[in-house]
Amino acid sequence: MNPSTALSTLNLVLPLAACIVLAGASAQAQTGPCNRGVCKVNVAVPSCEGNPTVSVDPIPVPEPNNIEWNLVTNGYEFRNTSIVIQGTGFRNNPGATGSGKKFKVHDDWTDRRPDIKYSIQVFRKSDGKACAIWDPRISNN
Secondary structure, eight states, rough: HHHHHHHHHHHHHHHHHHHHHHHHHHHHTSSEEETEEEEEEEEEOOOSSSSOOSSSSSSSSSSSSSEEEEOOSEEEEOOOOSSSEESSSSEEEEEEEEETTTTEEOOSSSSOOOOOEEEEEEEEEETBBOOOOOOOOOEEE
């Protein structure tokens, strides 16, 4: 292959490769927890004494959004005090809902820190016992 043919081929291949990379990054960004104005996070509780686990930590919030935690373990519930965020610009929207299986907060994105702590505390339905508190994070960055 002569040098001018190689250069022409390179000029065609590089923009195509860049498009493929950008399309892949866009698809990856859309598979995160935030989609159509809501960031969804699953919460699993191994036992009342053990720390709950969240499907995403930290929660990457790219713009003003609602954050919705979904309790995936039966026998536990959220209450209106179950999630407390140590930041500004967060408000319950409406808080615990769905018979205690969901908790919603609106993040207006004024607190732009990458490591906003929040606490999760669920309650055992059988006796109302408050379970262990867990402190994951939100990233508004």
